[in-house]
Amino acid sequence: YRSTIIVLFPEAKAYAAALCASLGCDLPLPRRIELMSIEASDLQADTTNPNVMVLSATLKNRAIFNQQHPMLELTLTDVQDQPVVRRVLTPQEYLGKAVGTQAGFGANTEIAIKVFIEGSQIKATGYRLYLFYS
Numbered sequence: 001y002r003s004t005i006i007v008l009f010p011e012a013k014a015y016a017a018a019l020c021a022s023l024g025c026d027l028p029l030p031r032r033i034e035l036m037s038i039e040a041s042d043l044q045a046d047t048t049n050p051n052v053m054v055l056s057a058t059l060k061n062r063a064i065f066n067q068q069h070p071m072l073e074l075t076l077t078d079v080q081d082q083p084v085v086r087r088v089l090t091p092q093e094y095l096g097k098a099v100g101t102q103a104g105f106g107a108n109t110e111i112a113i114k115v116f117i118e119g120s121q122i123k124a125t126g127y128r129l130y131l132f133y134s
Contacts, residue, residue: 003030007065028068029104031133035063036070039110043074043127051120057129059111066104069095070131074117076124084124089115 002020006013007030020027041057055074061067069091076084094113105111 002027030063030065030067031070032063032067033070033131033133036061036067036105036131038129038131041129046116051118053117053119055113055115055117055127055129057113059105059113059131061105061107061109063107065107067107068133069105070133073128073130073132075128075130076119076122077126077128078123079125081126085122087117 002016002025006016006027013027017027037060039058039060041055043053043055046052046054057072059070071091072089072094073086074089075086078084094115095111
């Protein structure tokens with residue numbers, strides 16, 4: 001419950017960090033997936049390269065505290081809405097390697113993402129997008 005304690009008592013963060021440093025534990029950001037949402041999403045063929053799909057989405061952290069960035073699961077489906085292929089996107093993949101994830105997903109903020117996916121061999125007609133923590 002280290003993360004929860006720090007959210008409830010932010011003044012204890014320095015003490016918890018010092019204690020974790022001496023014990024060899026970590027102090028991760030909270031992971032309350034029920035306070036995360038996908039506000040909008042779209043998957044289209046790239047206008048310049050039809051073999052590439054572009055996933056655009058807006059993610060929202062509705063919590064009053066910073067959280068760890070979630071993983072995204074993209075499932076491409078056929079005409080019967082059955083999975084054709086599934087891919088998990090890490091925060092580094094959907095935010096970019098240059099963006100640091102240490103500070104976490106800011107409280108009450110939205111993030112617009114755009115991911116380019118090679119899809120020339122995939123015959124999909126729909127998709128599903130899902131947020132989760134591993």
